[in-house]
Amino acid sequence: MVLYALIAGVLIGLFYGFAALGLSLAFGVLRVVNIAHGDVIVLGSYLAYELSTQAHINPLFAIPIAVPLAVAIGMVFYRFVAPSLGRSKDPEMLSLILFFGVSQVIEALATIGFSANQDTLLTGPVGNGAVQMFGQSFPNYYPVAAAVAVPGALLVMLYLYRSRLGLATRALMSSRADAMLSGIDVGRTSALSFGIALALAASAGALSIYVNGGVSPSQGADLTTTAFAVVVIGGLGNPAGALAGGLVFGLAEQFAQSYEPNWAGLVPYVLLLAVMLIKPEGLLSRRVRYA
Amino acid sequence: MPERVADASGQRATRAQPWRRRGADLAAVLVPTALFALARTVDSNMLLLVTIMVYVVLAQGVNVIYGFTGYLPFGYAGFFGAGAYGTYIAVASLGAGAVEATVLGGVVAVLVAVVLIPLLRLRGAYFAIASLAAALALASLVSNPALTSVTNGPYGADLSKVYSANGSYWMAVAIVAVAMLAVVVLRRSRLGLQLRAVRADQVSASYAGVNVVAARTGAWLLSALLAGLAGGVYAWSISVFYPTAVFDTTISLFAIVFALFGGVGTVLGPVVGAVVLYYVYNAIGVSDPQYFQLIFGVVIVIIALFLPGGLAAVLVGARRRLALRGGDVR
Numbered sequence: 001m002v003l004y005a006l007i008a009g010v011l012i013g014l015f016y017g018f019a020a021l022g023l024s025l026a027f028g029v030l031r032v033v034n035i036a037h038g039d040v041i042v043l044g045s046y047l048a049y050e051l052s053t054q055a056h057i058n059p060l061f062a063i064p065i066a067v068p069l070a071v072a073i074g075m076v077f078y079r080f081v082a083p084s085l086g087r088s089k090d091p092e093m094l095s096l097i098l099f100f101g102v103s104q105v106i107e108a109l110a111t112i113g114f115s116a117n118q119d120t121l122l123t124g125p126v127g128n129g130a131v132q133m134f135g136q137s138f139p140n141y142y143p144v145a146a147a148v149a150v151p152g153a154l155l156v157m158l159y160l161y162r163s164r165l166g167l168a169t170r171a172l173m174s175s176r177a178d179a180m181l182s183g184i185d186v187g188r189t190s191a192l193s194f195g196i197a198l199a200l201a202a203s204a205g206a207l208s209i210y211v212n213g214g215v216s217p218s219q220g221a222d223l224t225t226t227a228f229a230v231v232v233i234g235g236l237g238n239p240a241g242a243l244a245g246g247l248v249f250g251l252a253e254q255f256a257q258s259y260e261p262n263w264a265g266l267v268p269y270v271l272l273l274a275v276m277l278i279k280p281e282g283l284l285s286r287r288v289r290y291a
Numbered sequence: 292m293p294e295r296v297a298d299a300s301g302q303r304a305t306r307a308q309p310w311r312r313r314g315a316d317l318a319a320v321l322v323p324t325a326l327f328a329l330a331r332t333v334d335s336n337m338l339l340l341v342t343i344m345v346y347v348v349l350a351q352g353v354n355v356i357y358g359f360t361g362y363l364p365f366g367y368a369g370f371f372g373a374g375a376y377g378t379y380i381a382v383a384s385l386g387a388g389a390v391e392a393t394v395l396g397g398v399v400a401v402l403v404a405v406v407l408i409p410l411l412r413l414r415g416a417y418f419a420i421a422s423l424a425a426a427l428a429l430a431s432l433v434s435n436p437a438l439t440s441v442t443n444g445p446y447g448a449d450l451s452k453v454y455s456a457n458g459s460y461w462m463a464v465a466i467v468a469v470a471m472l473a474v475v476v477l478r479r480s481r482l483g484l485q486l487r488a489v490r491a492d493q494v495s496a497s498y499a500g501v502n503v504v505a506a507r508t509g510a511w512l513l514s515a516l517l518a519g520l521a522g523g524v525y526a527w528s529i530s531v532f533y534p535t536a537v538f539d540t541t542i543s544l545f546a547i548v549f550a551l552f553g554g555v556g557t558v559l560g561p562v563v564g565a566v567v568l569y570y571v572y573n574a575i576g577v578s579d580p581q582y583f584q585l586i587f588g589v590v591i592v593i594i595a596l597f598l599p600g601g602l603a604a605v606l607v608g609a610r611r612r613l614a615l616r617g618g619d620v621r
Binding site: 027033081084088090092093094096097098100101102103104105106107108109111112116217221225228229232236262263265266268269270272273276277 | 361363409410412413415416417419420421423424425427428431432435436437540544551580581582584585587588589590591592594595596597599
């Protein structure tokens with residue numbers, strides 16, 4: 001049982017980290033709290049569902065379709081709301097309310113488009129079999145989720161640490177004013193970061209439909225809370241921390257489900273509260289908290 | 292109407308007319324209370340009226356904590372649920388009467404708020420999400436099968452032995468009066484002034500001798516009390532309910548949007564917001580919740596982007612422009 005919880009916790013934890021990466025990026029770069037993050041994941045799940053049931057192609061193809069779409073929508077949307085956010089005395093609070101509204105709109109549109117019921121994909125991402133690892137049997141989407149999450153996160157890290165735009169993005173994270181003074185196009189870099197953040201959320205949706213046993217419009221709020229918990233554990237505004245936070249979260253969840261299934265539902269909330277109150281800058285971060 | 296909003300917002304009240312200010316304050320408490328007391332002669336759907344009153348109180352509670360301190364409680368439903376379950380436990384386990392039980396519901400919510408005082412150390416998004424996590428944890432605790440002997444776990448609470456449509460209606464009217472009085476007194480009191488000072492500039496306020504922590508804690512407990520009383524009277528009027536219904540995040544959502552729509556920091560804004568939007572919800576939201584949610588979401592986006600002060604700011608702005616024009620003529 002220890003071994004099962006350990007492996008499942010790591011595999012699912014990597015997925016959680018990947019699913020939360022966009023939230024962390026958006027906060028780090030833009031100081032924007034995207035409450036609609038979970039709803040974008042839901043949209044990604046619906047795309048995967050439609051591809052699989054209507055077009056009969058592998059649901060993971062949702063990822064290459066969703067990424068350019070989400071980047072484009074994110075960039076346009078950011079350009080649309082940036083003036084209002086810039087005028088506000090408290091942009092972080094305003095973004096909270098704004099994206100709260102956006103999440104309601106997405107959930108409503110998803111309900112209108114796909115009905116309020118839960119939709120489940122019956123075919124797995126690579127067939128329906130189980131996978132044997134270290135003498136334990138797992139559903140095959142566990143390793144698939146991890147196998148998508150790790151390269152996905154690596155690509156984001158490569159972008160941030162090995163590209164010129166990534167350098168500009170990191171400059172924005174540490175100081176918006178200094179970045180502007182050194183000639184960085186703040187508007188364009190911010191818009192692109194927001195687009196990438198949405199693309200990450202939508203990509204995670206193609207996996208979430210398996211990990212969460214299906215997709216429904218009302219799932220968004222729970223997914224946002226989970227992503228927020230993961231990001232806070234790892235340190236808000238620190239993309240690398242999100243992955244570590246995901247591992248902590250995944251392990252805690254899997255161990256709780258194995259040993260105390262009655263109380264397992266409490267784990268994410270208690271973990272989130274404990275980290276916020278004891279070490280609000282994140283378990284794995286040395287950065288100072290801004291909020 | 293715009294005149295009262297302007298007076299109640301304190302913009303135009305001057306030292307020279309204390310009687311006018313007091314009259315406006317008194318009217319702000321008595322008029323909504325009287326209208327709700329009389330509403331049952333116009334609309335016979337008493338449960339609907341009680342629900343609207345419950346949301347008026349909740350919107351005022353959000354007004355107290357968000358309007359005066361800037362803390363946005365996404366988990367506000369936690370206090371509502373605590374009040375509902377406090378009332379249930381008082382009736383089922385302690386054998387209390389319905390009125391006492393409703394008051395006890397408010398007390399239970401305050402106790403929960405006392406436990407959660409450390410959350411006030413967090414700011415902005417951290418506080419908003421932490422309060423949501425606390426509310427979800429509380430909901431998960433209350434509905435846990437292991438606590439069936441106290442809360443009846445996920446199987447729901449039954450208050451039908453104290454059911455009284457008239458009793459709960461008048462209790463709701465009384466709680467509306469309490470909420471209106473609380474906001475009016477808070478605006479005029481030293482605490483209200485301190486809170487506005489803290490909101491404007493925390494550091495300067497503390498240099499000026501304001502106990503920032505104590506002032507915020509006061510607003511937090513008051514806002515919890517209002518939500519607890521609302522939860523208690525809701526439990527009494529609906530009689531049978533499940534944990535998922537009274538801890539529903541939608542309750543927080545409605546309360547926050549009603550308050551924002553009307554205008555936080557004002558006395559009457561949240562009342563107008565709750566009555567108008569809940570009637571809209573009742574007209575289209577019950578049969579087609581997704582279309583209502585769509586409108587709701589668009590309203591929130593518009594408020595966030597274009598109308599940070601809510602309806603009250605629009606009215607006050609219009610009145611100012613009118614007054615200016617009048618001055619030109621003279």
